[in-house]
Amino acid sequence: MIKGLRTFLYELKYAFVGMKRHIMLCFSAISAIGITLLLIGSVLIIGLHVNYFSNDVQKDLSIHVILNEDIEDSNSIKKIEKDIIKLKNVSRVEFSTKDNELELMIKEKGDAFKAYRGKSNPLSNAFFVYVKDASSIGKTSTQIENIKGVSSTAFGGDSVTSLVKMLNMIQKIGLGIVTLLILLSLYLIYNTIKTTIDSRSDEIMIMRTVGATNGFISNPFIVEGIFIGLLGAVIPFMLVYFGYEKLYESLGGKLFTPMFSLFKPSIIHFEVGLSIIFAGVLIGAFASLLAVRKYLKMKR
Template sequence: MIKGLRTFLYELKYAFVGMKRHIMLCFSAISAIGITLLLIGSVLIIGLHVNYFSNDVQKDLSIHVVLNEDIVDEASIEKVKADISKIKNVSKVEVSDKDNELELMIKEKGEAFKAYRGDANPLSNAFFVYVKNASSIRKTSAQIRKIEGVSSTAFGGDSVTSLVEMLNMIQKIGLGIVALLILLSLYLIYNTIKTTIDSRSDEIMIMRTVGATNGFISNPFIVEGIFIGLLGSVVPYLLVHFGYEKLYESLDGKLFTPMFSLFKPSVIRFEVGLSIIFAGILIGGFASLFAARKYLKMKR
């Protein structure tokens, strides 16, 4: 245990010595990583909200299925319901009898329709069908329309499906941007550690001569990369921590309408803030590991 502690302290000291010797290079890498992690944090915040908005829209999106006038008994209604439930994209089917349909019409079109309550109700029984994937709602609606006993189907229309498709596209673009930014971060730290290793080639040769293992030689560089990534994540974390809180307060917790409610600052601080810190540490560690292993492999 004492030996392990001594080794760790040596690696820590050696990492700091390396950073001190190449302070301008490290500062440049830390600055670049900081900007990259800030962009990653911004994209993550946008992505979280887009995903939340998309799920919220899809959760309430349904197909209104009107049955034929002769579908009145419970057995016939249940048969049509079972046929609809077999469609892959269907997640839930709710029955809306003719009386409920009339009440919805009264609520939507006015109290004049109250005159049709009771035996005068001309409406048919219906279903509200909820889907798993809102982007396929048009196809699902067409499949339901073909089922025997179904008179007509209706859903939110092109505007709703276009909104869902747009939100899904933004999510995919966001993931692509995050992937590119992570690759850029890896490249920046990789080059920094590679330059540091090249400048210490004589020291590495001496250590190899006295029998030092590859792990003993490469560990200080990995620690150095972790520190660069960690230091680079500090400013982005603080900007996300305080910046989002100010944004949340200035927008009163919503984006344009209450329908698009923003995440509370505590959620963003925890999920995005910690993601930035862990991303900095992991990117720094892995980039340094790749650089050290590649160098040691070439110089066998």
């Protein structure tokens, strides 16, 4: 245990010596990674909200299925319901009686329709059909419309599918940007560690001569990479932590309308803040490992 502690302290010391020797190079890498991680944090915040908005829209999105006027007996209604449930994109079906349909119309269009309550109700029974994939709601609506006993369907038209497709596209673009930014961070730390290793080639050669293992040689460089990544994550973490809280307060917890509610700061602090720290440490360790392994492999 004491030997392991000494080794660990040596690795820490060696890592700090390396950073001190190349302080300007480390500073530039930390600054660049800080900017990159800040961009990653911003994209993650946008991505979380887009995903939330998309799920919220899709959760409440349904096809209003109007049945023929003569469909009133329970057997016919159950048969149509079974035919709808068989469709691949259907997640659940809710039955709505003609009386319930009238109440919904009164709520939406005014008290004038109260006169149609009772036997004078001209409406038909209906279903509210919820789908798994909102981008295919148009296709599912057409399939339902072709079922015998269905009079018509409505789901909000092309504007709804366009909104869902746009939100899905934003998610994919965000994922692509995050991937590119992570690769950029890897490249920056990789080059920093590579330069540090090249400057210490004589020391590494002496270590190998006296029997030092590859692990003993590489660990200080990996620790150095972790510190660079961690230091690069500190400022982005603070900006996200305090910046989002100010943004949330200034917007009153919503974006334009109550429909687009923002995540509470505590959620962003935990999920995005920790993601930035974790990304910095992981990217630093992985980039350093790649650099030192490549060097040791070449110098065998």
